[in-house]
Amino acid sequence: xxxxxxxPSNKVTEKGKDVELRCDxxxxxxxxxxxxxxxxxxxxxxxxxxxxxxPDKSGLPSDRFSAERTGGSVSTLTIQRTQxxxxxxYLCASSFLIDTQYFGPGTxxxxx
Amino acid sequence: EDQVTxxxxxxxxxxGESSSLNCSYTVSGLRGLFxxxxxxxxxxxxxxxxxxxxxxxxKERLKATLTKKESFLHITAPKxxxxxxxxxxxxxxxxxxxxxxxxxxxxxxxxx
Numbered sequence: 001x002x003x004x005x006x007x008p009s010n011k012v013t014e015k016g017k018d019v020e021l022r023c024d025x026x027x028x029x030x031x032x033x034x035x036x037x038x039x040x041x042x043x044x045x046x047x048x049x050x051x052x053x054x055p056d057k058s059g060l061p062s063d064r065f066s067a068e069r070t071g072g073s074v075s076t077l078t079i080q081r082t083q084x085x086x087x088x089x090y091l092c093a094s095s096f097l098i099d100t101q102y103f104g105p106g107t108x109x110x111x112x
Numbered sequence: 113e114d115q116v117t118x119x120x121x122x123x124x125x126x127x128g129e130s131s132s133l134n135c136s137y138t139v140s141g142l143r144g145l146f147x148x149x150x151x152x153x154x155x156x157x158x159x160x161x162x163x164x165x166x167x168x169x170x171k172e173r174l175k176a177t178l179t180k181k182e183s184f185l186h187i188t189a190p191k192x193x194x195x196x197x198x199x200x201x202x203x204x205x206x207x208x209x210x211x212x213x214x215x216x217x218x219x220x221x222x223x224x
Binding site: 031033045050 | 116143146148154155156157158161199201203209210211212213214215216217
């Protein structure tokens, strides 16, 4: 079946601009996660959605970052007023309840 | 705070030369330990989940084992196509957040 999809695959933006990254989880999966992978660093947790519960935003690095999940499916991660340190690969994963997480291909964000 | 340390950072093997990758962890109650494979420019691909000390799982040339403090990924007679970055992650059974905490990964190169 279809896996997790993310768009765009690459995004180049100028410092100070806002960006939106999209994630389509595996159909039927209740949980959705966003992680960030910076050069030389491990994957860093950002935010977690489970069903209709309030999201766990404990990993968001600043208030410039926000995410929403519409209809319990598609999610959008928004970064406002991008900074050069936001440059990274943003990975989305989904799971059924708290089982194995399956990852998408990621969005590579470059802030000039 | 949950922590994962992987060693070595990089490993170069000759085709057919077996070896092991190490993942040491500290976690406040282990729900599961996960191994993923990541190829350049792609998202992590799920390999194994281990839940309790003494558990072992195998897939082709790969075998994962778990103790109370560490996990090993054994690679038997590797082939060049096994070249990738191998990621280890833990999931805690405490708290409402089922996020994964990742190590920085081990980059494996297998020469023909």
